[in-house]
Amino acid sequence: MWRSIASNALTLFIVLLIAAAGLLAWGRNQYSGPGPLAQAICVKVDKGASLSEVSRNLEAQGAVSDARIFRIGADYSGKAKGLKFGSYLVPEGASMAQVLDILTQGGASTCGREVNYRIGVAKAEIILRELDAASGSYVEVAKFDPAVEPAPQAYAAAVQEGDLRWQVTLAEGVTSWMVTESLKHADFLDGSIASVPPEGSLAPDGYEVEQGGAREEVLARMQAAQTQIIADLWAARAEGLPYDTPEEAMVMASIVEKETGIAEERKLVASVFVNRLKQGMKLQTDPTVIYGITKGEGVLGRGLRASELRRATPYNTYVIDGLPPTPIANPGRLSIEAALNPESSDFLFFVADGTGGHVFAKTLAEHNENVAKWRAIEAQQGTPDAGGVQGN
Incomplete structure (x- = not known):
């Protein structure tokens, strides 16, 4: 009798081991295999968001098939506490492992909205754009000249909500006076400008900036870039x-x-x-x-x-x-x-x-x-x- 009981217990144990192994293999396949997304989406990670919140959001958006498996995989990989604030583009078919890498690797947001302050020869415009994840292209949301127009509601709401990338772009041929006057109207920058930089000393280009950054610091970066350009090219004249x-x-x-x-x-x-x-x-x-x-x-x-x-x-x-x-x-x-x-x-x-x-x-x-x-x-x-x- 005891021999029969022991035999049945052993059989049950083996069955449970096989089931556990199968479950583990299934979970590993769910975590590492192609994900359910049919097209790319933007995923936003709020400041201070927990792994549970993010995983539930991912499941709700259809980026992962099971929030629990995503959390287990994050814990097992040691990345559970490595979520980075921002908005990120998750491509179609991304596995849970790939999604986790995207949300924890840090760096600039790869999705969401951006503000580009374009300073041109005749006028300057603040342009708010948002990435359309499905097409991979940016869509203009709002545009205005801050020197003569009030900020549109869409822009004000985006600034209030946060999670924006900021850029100042100088057109070729713009004058230093125009740059200085335009930066004075950049509501996302701070500080005064002591004087207009010498004409020709600013490099036309796009400059990533931080909200609340100093206007003088932005000008200093433009001057440093132009100084380096002329130094490099003068040597090869x-x-x-x-x-x-x-x-x-x-x-x-x-x-x-x-x-x-x-x-x-x-x-x-x-x-x-x-x-x-x-x-x-x-x-x-x-x-x-x-x-x-x-x-x-x-x-x-x-x-x-x-x-x-x-x-x-x-x-x-x-x-x-x-x-x-x-x-x-x-x-x-x-x-x-x-x-x-x-x-x-x-x-x-x-x-x-x-x-x-x-x-x-x-x-x-x-x-x-x-x-x-x-x-x-x-x-x-x-x-x-x-x-x-x-x-x-």
């Missing part, structure tokens, strides 16, 4: 340039920046001005004249008058010889490269061609023909300015 210092090169780069927005043209535009300097010709470029009028404080908003082209100012390159005394904007890296390594050409003139680019000429006669063609286009389009350099 071409020989025989008609300027002897990095400061003069930055003046040239800013002129190139304002004359063309087409990257492929920049080195050719630079070659025209380099050729003019080498031959002792006046640069005769409208953007410098405009800067002499506006001082970089806003957009002129009209064509230049004949009297302004004749007026003697340090920036009127129709009157002065050589370069103006300072840059006329903050040039981007490509324009600095163009100023330091221009194309080799015989061109001395260029004018708009009606397509957004320019047509170049070696002689005044060729240039006058090109100008006449542009004037015909200008008459049809009502375009006020031909751009480029004039004959003398």
